[in-house]
Amino acid sequence: MAWGRAALVLVVAVVVAAALVSGGPRDESFRLRGDPHWLERATPLGSKAPGWARRMYRRSLLVLQAMTDRRTGAVVAGRRDGWEYVWPRDASAVAMAFASAGYRGEARRAVRFLLGLDLEAAARFHEDGTPVEGRAAQGDAAGWVEAAARAVGLKAQAGTQPWQGQADYQEGDPGDYLGNAIAAAGEPKDHLQVRPSVRRPAEKKIRRNFEAGGVLVREAGEPGSGVDSAAAWAVRPFPQPALYPLVRRTLLRIAATSGRFGIVPSQNWNGGVDPWTAPTAWAAWSLAALGERPAALKLMAELRRAATPSGLLPERVDSRTGAPTSTTPLAWSHAFLVLTLRRLWP
Numbered sequence: 001m002a003w004g005r006a007a008l009v010l011v012v013a014v015v016v017a018a019a020l021v022s023g024g025p026r027d028e029s030f031r032l033r034g035d036p037h038w039l040e041r042a043t044p045l046g047s048k049a050p051g052w053a054r055r056m057y058r059r060s061l062l063v064l065q066a067m068t069d070r071r072t073g074a075v076v077a078g079r080r081d082g083w084e085y086v087w088p089r090d091a092s093a094v095a096m097a098f099a100s101a102g103y104r105g106e107a108r109r110a111v112r113f114l115l116g117l118d119l120e121a122a123a124r125f126h127e128d129g130t131p132v133e134g135r136a137a138q139g140d141a142a143g144w145v146e147a148a149a150r151a152v153g154l155k156a157q158a159g160t161q162p163w164q165g166q167a168d169y170q171e172g173d174p175g176d177y178l179g180n181a182i183a184a185a186g187e188p189k190d191h192l193q194v195r196p197s198v199r200r201p202a203e204k205k206i207r208r209n210f211e212a213g214g215v216l217v218r219e220a221g222e223p224g225s226g227v228d229s230a231a232a233w234a235v236r237p238f239p240q241p242a243l244y245p246l247v248r249r250t251l252l253r254i255a256a257t258s259g260r261f262g263i264v265p266s267q268n269w270n271g272g273v274d275p276w277t278a279p280t281a282w283a284a285w286s287l288a289a290l291g292e293r294p295a296a297l298k299l300m301a302e303l304r305r306a307a308t309p310s311g312l313l314p315e316r317v318d319s320r321t322g323a324p325t326s327t328t329p330l331a332w333s334h335a336f337l338v339l340t341l342r343r344l345w346p
Contacts, residue, residue: 038065043102049345052304057341059311060334061101064094067331073109074127078315078327085124085132088114088141089169089183090332092148096237097338099151107152114145115156123171136174139166143183147237169230170265176220178210179230182238203242206234215250216243218266226267229254229279232286236339248290251283255295261306261322262299274325277306277313281336288343296344303337313337 045057068075075091077083091114098107113129119141122131139162149156163180167173185202210216212223216234219225231250234240254263262280264273284299306317313333314324 041102043100043342045341046345049341053341053345056304056307056311056337057101060097060313060337060341061103063312063329063334064097064331064338065106068094068106068110069127070109072127073106073111073113074129075110075113075331076127077332078330080327083327083330085126086113086117087124087332088117088119089138089144090335092144093237093335093339094331095148096151097335100339100342104152107148108154111145111148111152111154114148115154117145119145123167135171136167138168138171139163139177139180140168140183143180143185143238147183151237170269170271172270176209177230178206178216178218178220178228179233181206181210181220182230182233182240185234185238185240203240206240206243207246211246214246215253216246218268224268227253228266229263229283230266232283235286235289236282236343244290247286248292251287251290252292252295254283255287255299258299258302259319260302261317261319262302273319274316275302275306275319276316277303277333278315278330278336280306281313281333281340285336285340285343288340293344296340300340300344 039058039061042058042061045054049057064075067077067079074086075094076085077087077090091110095107095110095114098104098110117125117129118131120137122133123135123138123141124132126132143163146156163184164176165174166177166180168175168177168179170177185206206216209220210218215227216231217223217225218228218230227250229251231247234243234247254267257263258280259275262275262277263283264271265276265279280299280303284296284303287293287299288296303313305322307313308324308328312329314328315326315330315333317323318325
């Protein structure tokens with residue numbers, strides 16, 4: 001991938017300018033920084049990747065670099081008040097994206113920072129590793145950190161954090177949620193490989209608690225709780241092969257009902273009708289891994305519409321206009337975009 005200094009400077013200028021005029025909440029001090037030759041180190045997408053994919057890939061990597069402290073590896077969700085914290089699941093996805101794109105040093109620093117956190121202390125952390133008050137620990141943090149550690153070849157200590165009776169990625173009331181159960185099931189005892197002997201009992205428990213009508217629903221024992229996009233996590237990054245048929249049906253149902261700009265987190269989501277880019281991206285990642293390429297590309301087309309003119313992904317966008325309605329850009333969304341593009345065009 002041949003990138004000169006002038007080309008990179010141009011991309012940075014375009015991205016910054018778009019962030020300042022794209023509308024919706026944003027931090028007007030947001031800047032993309034870094035070594036002009038940094039992008040040259042990225043593993044390129046495959047030769048058949050279209051131009052739009054290459055552009056979004058490069059800009060997503062720049063966003064992830066801008067959200068990451070080069071010295072400590074702390075990854076914040078967004079450069080904006082209220083988002084400039086480290087969420088373990090978000091930062092873990094960024095570490096995986098760095099590793100997938102060939103940035104092994106950045107990925108390992110991010111994971112080492114996460115391994116130093118007291119994951120049971122809070123849902124969010126300052127960039128110095130201290131907990132942020134106001135939100136209790138959530139039930140998927142240990143699983144995400146261990147998945148990131150596996151992705152970079154580091155060993156994580158066995159997690160003891162319970163997943164039941166805790167909030168999940170939707171950060172609402174505590175409960176027994178699908179995403180937390182999947183993340184907990186993806187914690188193999190040796191931390192370096194997913195062994196079938198460890199995996200099968202967890203798969204059976206998830207099926208027993210969350211299967212309803214041939215799909216996976218959000219709350220254990222609640223068939224009416226509706227399908228949840230977090231079902232995708234049982235394919236990537238917490239592979240549970242016995243669940244793949246259920247996940248495929250769940251994700252295809254979600255993709256079939258998506259709007260012009262993506263999906264909401266779950267069927268009975270109570271946070272409005274505006275699409276969220278991270279669930280749209282992680283659903284596309286797992287659909288691609290399942291071989292459902294048309295459905296994955298459909299969601300990718302919706303992500304492209306949701307992006308700002310420079311390719312930045314807001315946390316969520318207006319369902320009618322596609323204008324940003326939350327922080328822009330969001331590191332978590334860009335991490336899943338990188339992972340999906342690497343899967344579609346390896």
